[in-house]
Amino acid sequence: MxxxxxxxxxxxxxxxxxxxxxxxxxxxxxxxxxxxxxxxKVRPGPAQPVAPEPGVRMQAVERRTFPTVVEQVGTVRSRAEARVSSRIIAQVREILVREGDSVVGADEKDGKPTVMARLDDGDIQARLRQAEAQLAAVGRAKEVSSARLGAARSQVEAVRANREKAFSDYKRYAELKRDQAATGQQVEHARALRNATEAQLQGSIKEVQVARGELERVEAQREHAEAAVAEARAMLDYTIIRAPFSGKVIRKMVDVGDMASPGQPLFLLEARSAPELHAQVTESLVPFLKTGQEFSIRIDALDCSFPGVLSEIVPRSDPVTRTVQVKVSLPPDERLINGLYGRLPISRGHYETLVVPAAAVQQSGQLDFVRVVGADGATRRRFVTLGRRQEGLVEVLTGLKEGEKVVAP
Structure with missing residues (x-):
């Protein structure tokens, strides 16, 4: 076992x-x-020459001059952007737009501005009714004062006529007394009547002055009441939030029931005007820029370029970053929304370099090579270091000499 x-x-x-x-x-x-x-195994040594195939096109290595381009990055911004806010303190009662909605502003000739929101107007409506009632009361008081002034003026005219008659009678009785045709009692009676009408006239004139002063006071009250009504109506209009210009709502920052106050943004509105690229440019590149200069702005997110014109160079340098802000006007395009990343190519002089057709470059793994035509007509593989690609050509930094010929399929 x-x-x-x-x-x-x-x-x-x-x-x-x-x-x-x-x-x-x-x-x-x-x-x-x-x-x-x-x-x-491939034995060490130079690459074996290979006879070129018939009909293969050869291209000489050329020296070309290109502009030295430095790319600066920027952000697409709307030329006009506004934070719409309230002018009064009131509760938000209704919101009539959403993010992404297009609105019509007061800048449009045809059509009324879009109402974006409504605020609670109960208190202002009460204030308006009170102001209108006060204005109506002042209007009635003005009618009374005007009638009183008219009556006082009529009284003055009547008393003035009586005074003129009394003065005429006194003068006549005085002359008759000198001729001993009237008694002294008659003359004294005419004098007393003259003095009485004179005093009555002065009293009537004072009454007119008092009535005029009362009317002026009522007029001042009426102007104050009209101003109160106008203010209440303006405040009532402020409860309606309208679009200041035509554009698109890109952000809503308030909800129904929130309390709106002056200076508090309710909506962020972007104009329909042409967008701009705002870029921070290094100080050393500013001398190479001038307004009106044309650029080709690359927008990576859209994988395309847009023509741009330099519209403004802000005359101020940031002491921390040592950059200056520039603004490049772009054509109107719905795809150019706020916040997109863009590239601004700035040319600062020129440089020379060797170039070959981009089609002549082949790859082996991560290495680039071209087939160089030797003096014997055979082609040999030669590894090269490449630079930028532009206009169908590629820069050759190392590996080739000017005048050498490469195979360009």
Whole structure:
């Protein structure tokens, strides 16, 4: 029994050893294959020349002059952007627009401005009714004062006529007394009547002055009441939030029930006018810029470029970043929304470099190479270091000389 168990144990150890040896062998073979041990080796040395195929086009390596371009980054902004806010303190009762909605402003000749929101107007309506009632009361008081002034003036005219008659009678009785045709009692009576009418006239004139002063006071009250009505109506109009100009609502910053106050933004509105690219340009590049200069603005998110014209150079440099803000006008396009990333290419002189057709460049892994035509007409592979690509050409920084010919398929 013990012998059988020992035999079984030896067989088990043998099998495990055999499995481990097989796994090691497979691993060694796999590593040798990955290292290229089963492939035909290429002996060190220069590349073997290859005869060019018939009809293959050759292109000489040329030296070209290109502008030195420095790219500055910027952000697309609307030329006109407004934070719409309330002029009064009131609760938001109704919101009539959503983010992304187009609105019509007062700048449109046809059509009324879009109502964006309404505020609670209960208190202002009460104030308006009170002001209108006061104005009506002042209007009635003015009618009374005007009638009183008219009556006082009529009284003055009547008393003045009586005074003239009294003066005439006194003069006549005085002359008759000198001729002994009238008694002294008659003359004294005429004098008393003259003095009475004179006093009555002065009293009537004072009454006119009092009535005129009362009318002036009522007129002042009427002007004050009219101003109160106009103010209440203006305040009532302020409860309606209208679009200041035509554009698009890009942000809503208030909800129904919120309390609006002066200076608190309710909506962010973007105009329909042409957008701009706002870029921070390094101070050293500013001398190479001038207003009216044309650029090709690259918008990475849209994978395309837009023509732009430099419209403004802000005459102020940031002391921290040493940059100056410039604004480039872009054509109207619905795709150019606020916040897009853009590139502004600025040319600062020129430089010379060797170029070959971009089609002549081939790749081997991560390495670039071209096929150079030798003096014997055969082509040899030569690795090169490339620069920028532009206008169907690619810059060659190292690996080629001017005048050499490359195969350009």
């Amino acid at each position: 013990n012998k059988a168990q020992e035999d079984e144990k030896r067989r088990k150890v043998f099998r495990e050893t055999l499995k481990a040896s097989g796994a090691v062998l497979i691993l060694v073979l796999l590593m040798a294959w990955l290292a290229g041990g089963f492939l035909k």
